Amino acid sequence: MKKFRDLFSIKTIKSKLILYNLIIIISIAMFVSIFNFISYRKNTIKTAINNSMYHTKNISDRLHIAYEEMLNIVLNCTARKSLFLSINSRNLQTSSGKQLALYGTQVLKDYCAVSGYSEYIAKITLYSKNGVLIQSGFIPGSINDVSWITNSDWFQKEYEKNSSSYQLSLVDSPFLEPSKTKLLPILRTLEYDDNKKNNGWVLLCISSKLYSKTLEQYNDDSAMYCITKEGDVIASVNSGGINGTSIINTLLNKSNNQGYLRVDIDGIDSIVTYYRQPQSGILIYEVIPIKDLSMEHIVIIQTIILLFISCLIIGLLLSILISKKINKPIARLLYSIENISNGDFTRDPKIEGNDEIGTIGKCVNQMSSQIYTLLDTRVEIEKEKKDLEIKMLQAQINPHFLYNTLDSIRWIAMIQKNSGIVQVVTSLSSLLKNMAKGFNEKVTLEKELEFLNDYVIIEKIRYVELFDIDIQISDPVLYKAKIIKLTLQPIVENAIFNGIEPSGHTGVIKISAYTDNSTLYISVYDNGVGISPENLSTLLSKTERVKSSTMSGIGLPNVDRRFKLVYGEDYGIKIDSKVGEYTKITVSLPLEFD
Incomplete structure (x- = not known):
């Protein structure tokens, strides 16, 4: 199918040669066909008019004979x-x-x-x-x-x-x-x-x-009418499909007693032939639609169509035969180049030869081998670059988290000399263990919430129940959805340190998950101090820590960049905030399941 499409692509020399030949052949075939059709149609209409006029006169003469016989009866009686x-x-x-x-x-x-x-x-x-x-x-x-x-x-x-x-x-x-x-x-x-x-x-x-009865006896399936000099219809036959009475006034105003008209009746191109007997004033006329002329009309159309198609096929075959010898090497070379453009870099020895096209084929094969080598090298470099970038971003997150966790343990040791240290150490151990398994691993949302719970336990002990966590999942099946590990921890961390803690009052962090058009959305909402509009517009583009009372943004640019590297530029973080009221961070990623 592809070769067939290529054959008729006007971009190739072969197709242009075929096209030019076909244009000439089609032009000649169309001219001959149209000329024959017009000539035949003209002759058919002329023959139909002559036959109809003869037919109309014949019927009129027969009726006039009857009229004269009856007139003679009257004249004999009066005399x-x-x-x-x-x-x-x-x-x-x-x-x-x-x-x-x-x-x-x-x-x-x-x-x-x-x-x-x-x-x-x-x-x-x-x-x-x-x-x-x-x-x-x-x-x-x-x-x-x-x-x-x-x-x-x-x-x-x-x-x-x-x-x-x-x-x-x-x-x-x-x-x-x-x-x-x-x-x-x-x-x-x-x-x-x-x-x-x-x-x-x-x-x-x-x-x-x-x-x-005379009209019925001598009619040949066309519409015929018999009218008086006043235009009254005496008789008619086969008049069901055509309103032939619409031209009566035109016929009555004709000065000659015999002739024909080419008129449009109810949107139908028709011929009207008529004959009027001067003595009786009786006018006979016949209506013949052009489309209802002799069935030979269909035969000539079929002949013309057959002639046209035959010329077209013969011209096409000749064009293909002539161009095949000329364009075969070019077509083979083009096919090989298209395979290369589609990712197939296999060497094709058929395109190589001793002529100019063969030399181009050798160059194409060499180019194909070089492109294949360069692409493999490029893929390895990009893969290595991506892994290094993700490791670097992950490295920015983990030391910061470890610092805060150790700080929490220090405060617990100073303030509480009890079993709370066990909780913190246990949660910390679980977090570090999961982090050590791989920084780019995908886990279920349920597992990610378990990681987050370990982190929240540590922070709640540190901040003495300064905040509460409210988790709302729209559909239980979303617990099995796959996300990148340690996605929620840096976002919740920012909500605590830069949202609720600076506000000076107890806060709530709401985590919700829902889907829309095969996209998973996870939002983290806090009722903290919010983010000013000027900081909001540049928050995700900054990687350094912002020294202010608002959310510093540490971790958020890294999380957003991490999502874009893994899923693409259409996914990542969106922030919505109002100073003094709330901050809502929404993560979007493709909905995936095992």
Whole structure:
């Protein structure tokens, strides 16, 4: 994995050579791919537009044929005077008149049947001024049909159309029928009626099912709409996912009767092709989203992607093959140098040779051997330096402690001639014994508190119960935590000598231990004289004894330095104090257990 990452690192000559080759190949592949894609996409859209326009015109022509057949029926009825003029309201009471009426009805049925669209003729009605009413169609007739027709809100508009106006409108059915199918009426006055104020008329109502079934029959899964010149939708198919009605006004305002639009519908880039029949005013249009064009679109994309990937792989292999011979010695030398930087100073004979790179390899091997020797020497020196520094710091603590202890024994001998000397000597012996085992040894907190107790026994006898010790451990498990031996003794010693003793009254020393984020904190609190702010800021940096009434700091800088040497600079002592009230010294160290 590392070699693979190195291969594509732009810092190497090999990778740069590969990168330059790939850039050229990728640029050519991208140019060819993009050009092919754009050309194919453009041709696909152009083909889709042509096919859609042809398809739209074909459907429009089929509907126009049906419209012309029905218009011819109406025109024949309005002009056939010999058939209907002989029928009037008087002779309808006679048998011959009834036969004429039945004959007229049959003629209307024959007209419908001959046209081939009888199933879409909802009703054809012939009404003359003399009250004659003849009807046919799939909607049942009624004596109220004339009244319903003439009272419709669209009747007068259709009645007033001139002989050259044949454009259709979508209206509600005026007849009493359950389905209430939308109708497209063709209304013409009778040419042989002399009463110009109350001419008779012929009405043929085309069912909107003619348009919906035609769209369904010839549709190819795209959204298609059929609308009137007023913009009313007669029929539509596959319109669920696209709101194709949003562009009706745009199409109606087009001056030409055939064309296409490239529009955005509901955020979808789409093509709209349309065809309008001038005579009927019916407009057919089809909506095709660009993303739904022929499945060959996906094929060309896959081909382009395959071409691009093939160029990329071939270019990569060629680049690797060419650069391998050139960069192999350099890569081996680089690998050896990286091993050295990671701490592996093993001699690598493979990088040595008779050429310039081989000479560099010999120098690298020599350098590696010298670095290894220098590091070993440096480690030994640092270890020795650290041990000497710790011994020196420990030596600063132990003589001072021994001096105070012997002074205590002297006072006991002078003042008390009793068994108290035994306690002091026993405690002193225990302390010296533990100190002699090693100055850098780690013991449990429990053991450290036992060492501290020996020291406290000695000091309490010396100062005649001048102070009390209060130990609070937040969690019993912390008794097993590891700390450096003789950590607490110098801190408690300073609390006694430089905190409580100068105050002139009985004091309390509180020792507490707790953890936070895998760090062990041990604090020593005393209610003595405290430390002034000016001394507090420099306390840990001073190693000499301060001759004043405040805490001298003897031992504290040493303890802090000792912690930093063992655990690192992030650990050590922190002091918080207020003059005349308290001093709190907190030691921080990593939480460790056996």
